[in-house]
Amino acid sequence: MSSVKKKVIVSACILGEHCRYDGKTKQIREITQALQGYEIIPFCPEAPLFGTPRERINLLHVKGKKRVVTDETKRDVTKVLEEEILSFIKLHPQVDRIVLKSKSPSCGYGTTPILNEKKEVVGTGSGIAATLMKKAYEGIIIEDELRFRTHNPNESD
Ligand code: SF4
Numbered sequence: 001m002s003s004v005k006k007k008v009i010v011s012a013c014i015l016g017e018h019c020r021y022d023g024k025t026k027q028i029r030e031i032t033q034a035l036q037g038y039e040i041i042p043f044c045p046e047a048p049l050f051g052t053p054r055e056r057i058n059l060l061h062v063k064g065k066k067r068v069v070t071d072e073t074k075r076d077v078t079k080v081l082e083e084e085i086l087s088f089i090k091l092h093p094q095v096d097r098i099v100l101k102s103k104s105p106s107c108g109y110g111t112t113p114i115l116n117e118k119k120e121v122v123g124t125g126s127g128i129a130a131t132l133m134k135k136a137y138e139g140i141i142i143e144d145e146l147r148f149r150t151h152n153p154n155e156s157d
Pocket residue numbers: 011012013014019020021043044045046047101104106107108
């Protein structure tokens with residue numbers, strides 16, 4: 001029998017890393033339990049680029065395109081984030097599972113609020129990392145953290 005463990009990418013903040021914009025974590029203990037037996041690959045594209053704590057970012061629809069823009073200073077950080085995420089994907093070309101944080105402009109999978117330029121919510125979609133991973137890891141289902149949560153199901157990002 002092969003001893004090579006299956007690999008799972010997991011958003012680092014739900015594993016217990018304090019990598020959120022506010023310096024906090026959103027640890028879900030059930031996740032580490034559920035993924036026993038897997039090689040867990042923590043993933044957070046924002047912290048290495050922007051530091052922690054950092055200015056919040058939002059997912060915006062601008063002229064029909066999805067952009068990631070900082071909340072106060074209005075910097076478009078889409079390109080740097082894409083580069084960071086693509087480098088991560090290149091380092092981990094083969095994975096078996098992906099579990100991502102809900103509602104995040106980077107990690108959210110179908111759960112992230114999409115804003116217009118006046119910061120009004122105009123819809124819900126996937127964050128930039130979830131979108132790129134969906135393309136890169138063909139056939140791998142992206143799971144949302146909420147599926148593992150047995151407490152505070154309404155907790156926000
Ligand atoms: S949601 Fe994703 S980008 Fe945001 S802190 Fe968690 S791991 Fe990092």
